Amino acid sequence: MKNRVLALTMAAAMTAGLLSGCGGGSATTPAPAQSKGAASGAVTVKVGGIGPITGDLAQYGTATQWGAQVAVDEINALGGPITLDFTYEDDTGVADTAVSAYNSLKDWAKDAPLVIYGTTTTAPCVAVAAETYADRYFQLTPSASSPDVTANKDNAFQMCFTDPGQGVAAANYLKDNGLGTKIGVIYNNGDAYSTGIADAFLAEAKNLGLDVVATQTYPSDTTTDYTVQLNACKDAGADLLFLPIYYTPASLILAQAKQMSYAPIFFGGDGMDGMLDMEGFDKSLAEGLMLMTPFNASATDSRTTTFVDSYKKLSGGVLPNQFAADGYDCMYAIYEACCKIDGIADMDHEQLCDALIALFTGGSFTVDGLTGSSMTWLESGEISKAPVVVKVVNGVYENA
Amino acid sequence: MSFLNNVITGVSLGSIYAIIALGYTMVYGIAKMLNFAHGDVIMVGAFMCFFAMGSFGLPPLVGVLLAVVVCTVLGMVIERLAYKPLRQAPSLAVLITAIGVSYLLQNGAQILWGAATKTFTPIISPTNAAGEPNALQLFGGQLSISYVALLSIVVCLVVMVSLTLFTGRTKLGKAMRACSEDKGAAQLMGINVDSTISMTFAIGSALAAVAGVLMCSAYPILSPTTGSLPGIRAFTAAVFGGIGSIPGAFLGGILLGIIETFAKAYISTDLSDAVVFAVLIIVLLVKPAGLLGKYVPEKV
Numbered sequence A: 001m002k003n004r005v006l007a008l009t010m011a012a013a014m015t016a017g018l019l020s021g022c023g024g025g026s027a028t029t030p031a032p033a034q035s036k037g038a039a040s041g042a043v044t045v046k047v048g049g050i051g052p053i054t055g056d057l058a059q060y061g062t063a064t065q066w067g068a069q070v071a072v073d074e075i076n077a078l079g080g081p082i083t084l085d086f087t088y089e090d091d092t093g094v095a096d097t098a099v100s101a102y103n104s105l106k107d108w109a110k111d112a113p114l115v116i117y118g119t120t121t122t123a124p125c126v127a128v129a130a131e132t133y134a135d136r137y138f139q140l141t142p143s144a145s146s147p148d149v150t151a152n153k154d155n156a157f158q159m160c161f162t163d164p165g166q167g168v169a170a171a172n173y174l175k176d177n178g179l180g181t182k183i184g185v186i187y188n189n190g191d192a193y194s195t196g197i198a199d200a201f202l203a204e205a206k207n208l209g210l211d212v213v214a215t216q217t218y219p220s221d222t223t224t225d226y227t228v229q230l231n232a233c234k235d236a237g238a239d240l241l242f243l244p245i246y247y248t249p250a251s252l253i254l255a256q257a258k259q260m261s262y263a264p265i266f267f268g269g270d271g272m273d274g275m276l277d278m279e280g281f282d283k284s285l286a287e288g289l290m291l292m293t294p295f296n297a298s299a300t301d302s303r304t305t306t307f308v309d310s311y312k313k314l315s316g317g318v319l320p321n322q323f324a325a326d327g328y329d330c331m332y333a334i335y336e337a338c339c340k341i342d343g344i345a346d347m348d349h350e351q352l353c354d355a356l357i358a359l360f361t362g363g364s365f366t367v368d369g370l371t372g373s374s375m376t377w378l379e380s381g382e383i384s385k386a387p388v389v390v391k392v393v394n395g396v397y398e399n400a
Numbered sequence B: 001m002s003f004l005n006n007v008i009t010g011v012s013l014g015s016i017y018a019i020i021a022l023g024y025t026m027v028y029g030i031a032k033m034l035n036f037a038h039g040d041v042i043m044v045g046a047f048m049c050f051f052a053m054g055s056f057g058l059p060p061l062v063g064v065l066l067a068v069v070v071c072t073v074l075g076m077v078i079e080r081l082a083y084k085p086l087r088q089a090p091s092l093a094v095l096i097t098a099i100g101v102s103y104l105l106q107n108g109a110q111i112l113w114g115a116a117t118k119t120f121t122p123i124i125s126p127t128n129a130a131g132e133p134n135a136l137q138l139f140g141g142q143l144s145i146s147y148v149a150l151l152s153i154v155v156c157l158v159v160m161v162s163l164t165l166f167t168g169r170t171k172l173g174k175a176m177r178a179c180s181e182d183k184g185a186a187q188l189m190g191i192n193v194d195s196t197i198s199m200t201f202a203i204g205s206a207l208a209a210v211a212g213v214l215m216c217s218a219y220p221i222l223s224p225t226t227g228s229l230p231g232i233r234a235f236t237a238a239v240f241g242g243i244g245s246i247p248g249a250f251l252g253g254i255l256l257g258i259i260e261t262f263a264k265a266y267i268s269t270d271l272s273d274a275v276v277f278a279v280l281i282i283v284l285l286v287k288p289a290g291l292l293g294k295y296v297p298e299k300v
Helices: A002-027 A030-040 A058-078 A095-109 A122-135 A163-177 A192-208 A227-235 A247-259 A302-315 A322-339 A349-360 B002-031 B038-054 B060-086 B091-113 B147-169 B171-181 B183-188 B193-218 B228-241 B246-267 B272-286
Strands: A043-051 A082-090 A114-118 A138-141 A156-158 A183-188 A212-218 A240-243 A265-268 A290-292 A389-393 A396-399 B135-138 B143-146
Touching: A043 A058, A043 A095, A043 A322, A058 A082, A058 A302, A058 A322, A082 A095, A082 A322, A095 A114, A095 A122, A114 A122, A114 A322, A114 A349, A122 A138, A122 A156, A138 A322, A138 A349, A163 A192, A163 A240, A163 A290, A183 A192, A183 A227, A192 A212, A212 A227, A227 A247, A227 B002, A227 B246, A240 A247, A247 A265, A302 A322, A322 A349, B002 B038, B002 B143, B002 B147, B002 B171, B002 B193, B002 B228, B002 B246, B038 B060, B038 B091, B038 B193, B038 B228, B060 B091, B060 B193, B135 B147, B143 B147, B147 B171, B147 B193, B147 B246, B171 B183, B171 B193, B183 B193, B193 B228, B228 B246, B228 B272, B246 B272
Parallel strands: A043 A082, A043 A114, A114 A138, A138 A156, A183 A212, A183 A240, A240 A265, A265 A290
Antiparallel strands: A290 A389, A389 A396, B135 B143
16 A cells, blocks of 8 residues: 555656656756767766665665766766766665666667666665676666675676675774673664674674674664663673664664663664764764764865765755765766776677676776775675774764 | 563553553544544654754743644544545445545655654653753662653553543533444434534544654654554554553553563563564453453344
8 A cells, every 4th residue: 555655656756857857967967078078089988877766765865866976077077088978767765666767777878888876775776686687787886785786696786885794894893993892782683784784793793702792683673662672781781782773773772772871882884874964863862873884974085075065066955975975986986997998989788797897806996985995896796995983973973 | 670670661651552542442432433544643743743842942842732733633624524524434435544544644744844764852851951861760770760751651641531531521521422322312312423523533633642742752753654653553552452442542552561561571572563462362362342342242
């Protein structure tokens, strides 16, 4: 019932989005690209993005769309050998809608070389990757973090950490920095993201000899009462709580822990990113919270500040999060890779796909971006970059 | 001591369920229909209080009053537009309409206020100015009962007692009971059935607003789907206690809260819902009308 009503609303919204997308797109991006292209003989590569820009997950899709758009505008203004022709399709976070979106992107590109950017969320990404693998299109996702996305598909690559990768990185970080003598874990065992991180964390913690004193779960993110889980961790004497969960339940956990005067170190994954921007959230609750996020919008290096400024112009003042930054890096990865490939103008999508795979897995290709420097990719499609741990100090992120 | 803590958590959670369940049971008892949109009225109430306190900086009491007024009007409007035309229709049609209204409210809220989760400002701040928890500390701080939990329990008791007195002692309450027993006969006795049912919805929705504010004060997140799960739980509580019975809804709500919390603490956090519903099934097998419900055989 809900899905049907949603689907109808979404279909209407999507049609509207498509129409406005076409109008806006032809007015802005391709126009300078063509004029530049004609002058310098640049080759245009088509990049088709997919993600939810309406519905419950719209915040994530729009972030990856706008982040990529900022990079595309910068790249096309560079006057380099490659220009990008970027468009974005809505999948509302639903797998079969994502596959239809992918099909319309193929129609949009016709015979021009096309690279698929996305999708934003895991389930649709797995569905689309199966299609692109069969059709031979190169695919780079900014944010779909499950290993299922790239498993047995040589053409699918990730810009974000995988879930198990994040769990392992967290355990190593705690060990290396001597954080917490007794560790408690609370995770959502009804969710693939949370379980993926927690399982890898627990396994790695065992290897490293970390003392995990309590492992607590809850069944879904609609759970509102965590006092039982928190009491169990408190009674076990945990002085560090590892929370590989999204920020909405985490905000409740922080509030309820404070109410029961329980103040361990809270350590989370990238799902915590966004908590500080929740409307009405009391930022003092998050004071001292540590999280692994590849991107810190309050960093002061010039590339980040330029990105944040351009992004805010597109978003109407909303600050970019890691989804946006990963999207930005995806465009530069695609651009820099295409610059290294000869004869793109004569390639079809299949030849471009094979050339890009060879480059990404060749070992010598590295990308410097907002979310990491000298980033490389493994043959599995997984990214290799150093995790960045930030700490909330006075309501903003500070590198820990 | 953790046992007592769990009892307190369970009772305060249960009293919120009970306030919602009282609304369900009133409407069912008098209009003989399941108002599935009740849970979403809770959400609207919480949003009203959120905007009043957050965006306009009004004091908590004004926020609660605004939520009550808006929800009362909303409940009466829903009844007038969606349910009254179906008064003579089969009960299945009314049930489907109620589900439709529920989705209308949810999706409407999503369009108006966005899907992103918001943090609710509790009507009693969880900590005082010195940063200490706003809670009653017993046994040297080992047992801590937050003021919001105390307030929920008190409000729930007050609501239960006053509803019982209202339906038992007042003229309007008598009219409600008359409508509940036989609408046709009530009308012949000069009772305005339509306005009585409308009044029932007004009371039920006002209770929903109070429950919404209390629930979001205890668990301070708010999104357009906030009301749907507690709505279902409270419906379960109403059936558990015997739907149509006011003390039954109260007892059902409290028991449901305690069972849920105990199942989480002593059985499994993942199985807590399964345990709650297993208990419900057992109770209904033994007492088909619920704990305090009266079994009325259908006259043929």
